[in-house]
Amino acid sequence: MLKAIPNILTVLRIVLALTGSWALWQSYFWSVDYNVPLWLGDASIAARTLAAYSVAAFVVAALSDWLDGFLARRWSAQSGFGALMDPIADKLLVDAYLLVYVLILDLGSDRGVSPYITVPVLAIVLRDVAITLVRMVSNRPGEEALPVSTSAKLKTLIAFVVTALPLAAFPLGLGGAGWLLDAWVTALWITAALSLATGLAYLRRKPQART
Numbered sequence: 153m154l155k156a157i158p159n160i161l162t163v164l165r166i167v168l169a170l171t172g173s174w175a176l177w178q179s180y181f182w183s184v185d186y187n188v189p190l191w192l193g194d195a196s197i198a199a200r201t202l203a204a205y206s207v208a209a210f211v212v213a214a215l216s217d218w219l220d221g222f223l224a225r226r227w228s229a230q231s232g233f234g235a236l237m238d239p240i241a242d243k244l245l246v247d248a249y250l251l252v253y254v255l256i257l258d259l260g261s262d263r264g265v266s267p268y269i270t271v272p273v274l275a276i277v278l279r280d281v282a283i284t285l286v287r288m289v290s291n292r293p294g295e296e297a298l299p300v301s302t303s304a305k306l307k308t309l310i311a312f313v314v315t316a317l318p319l320a321a322f323p324l325g326l327g328g329a330g331w332l333l334d335a336w337v338t339a340l341w342i343t344a345a346l347s348l349a350t351g352l353a354y355l356r357r358k359p360q361a362r363t
Contacts, residue, residue, distance in 0.1 A: 155229035161220035162234060165213045165241040172209025173248035176319075179203040180256050207319045213245050214312050236287065243280040246311045250276060253318060268337055272344035276311070279351045286355065307343075307350045314339045 179202035182195050220238065224230050250273045258266050317336050 155227055155231075158220040158224040158227075158229050159231060159234050159237070161216045161223070162237050162241050165216045165220075166237075166244055168209040168213040168216075169241065169245040169248045172206045172213065173252045175202040175209065176206035176249065177252045177255055179206065203322075210245070210249060210316060210319055213241075214316070217242055217245075217308075217312075239287070240284055242308055243284060246315050247277045247280055249315045249319075269340065272337075272340045275344040276347045279347050283351050283354060303346075303350050303353065307346050310339075310346060311343050314343045 179199045182202070183199040217238075220234070224234060254270055254273050257269055314336070317332075317339070321332055321336075
């Protein structure tokens, strides 16, 4: 039973990624048009509640990434399912929130779509989709889990931090800071470049490390 916990945490991370990103978008939508179901009462309270959930979901999901790996190693509970789904869960957590940022910052604004945000986000998402498909196609039943490369670990850590920054900005009262948005966009481009670089390295090596 204990050995199933790492995989349960991985599935939980996928659920939190999907529900948390949806809650973030829905909270924004409710905060601008106030069209909430009557049983929810005050729109601003409902929007703030969903926003709080989206932040909590991301934090718990990000922590579970470390915890499931730690427990899998401690209990010798590595499995083919975990080796395949753990990186997918990581990518889904980052990509789902980044796509919601695009909806909020670009499509939800009067200025229209900005390539400064949309292009790096699409680069990250498409790279993750491509790598995931390659891993799924090349995955061999019974094959031993491949070790995580240092560059892949660094890419994942940076992606988590960049994705978390907007979630932390508003509670800290920095949501309207222009300099912070500029810094975040710069970090987003760096993350996209690093993601593409690690993706190309992965393909050239014919997976010798998990991405």
